Amino acid sequence: MIWFTSDLHLGHTNAINLCQRPFETVEEMNRTLIRNYNSMVAKNDTVYILGDLSFRIPVEEANDLIRQLKGKKILLRGNHDKEYDPSLFEAIYDFYELKGYYKYPIALMHYPMLEWPKSRHGSMHLHGHQHNKFSYNERMKQEGILRYDVGVDANDYFPVSLNAICEFFGLER
Template sequence: MIYFTADMHFGHKAIIRMQNRPFESVEEMDRVLLQNYNSIVRKEDTVYILGDICHHMSIEEADALIKKLNGKKYLIKGNHDRNYDPRLFVDILDFLKISIDGNHFSLMHYPMLSWPKKGSGGYQLHGHIHARMGYNEANRADGQRRYDVGVDANNFFPVSTRQIVSFFEAYRRGEDC
């Protein structure tokens, strides 16, 4: 399977208050985010992390935490990412275009107004803005295939390619979402 996530902000105590996350402490947040991630992503899966893995952690603590995350990890760098051990990732990039089952995805930490294949059904996946699901729903209603894969918009879990495509396709077909 292929998954996407962003904006975990492991180690960032203030993000709980800033984003009204439902955690009592940074330790609880880090534990739940790690459990949620590993409950979905298996060791053989591929995961694209669209930035901001950790914040306010030493590089050694960050690397130790990243080692605990399942899957073959690609990092699309965010504004809070540091020089993590590159051996923890398949690749570290600023931007990436991928095709999965005929669907085209443009991956960047930041939301874009335009992206490759936007006019022909391409998707833009991002993080950074810590949106809630309402943001993704508004994009869908406006015909924009732009989706925030960040944990704040996805109940603190990674999201699969299938989930993203289904999210947009069900709406196009007029099904209840």
């Protein structure tokens, strides 16, 4: 299965207040985000992490937390990402077009784009960065824009599958 997530901000104490996350401590946030992720993702699943895995913690601490995440991880760098241990990922990109899983390439990037390759011809764009609520994704759907925030703040602190995103937009894979 193919999964997407973004903006976990592991280790970032202030993310709790800034994003109005329902956690008392950063340790609780880290535990919950890792548990939620691992409850959905299987060992052989592929997970596209669209940036900002951690913030304000030493890189070795970040690497230790990333090691706890299941699946074959592909990172699309965000503005807060460090030089993580590259062996923790299958690949690391700034922008990537995912092909072969939907009838058009899917544009993946940490940042939201107004336009992306084939955006006027049925291609989707998946992003993070904004820490939106799910209402953002609902608004995009209502406006006929195939742009989806895969960040944890917009998805009840869980990763989201490609199948769920296609179903959300009423698209056939």
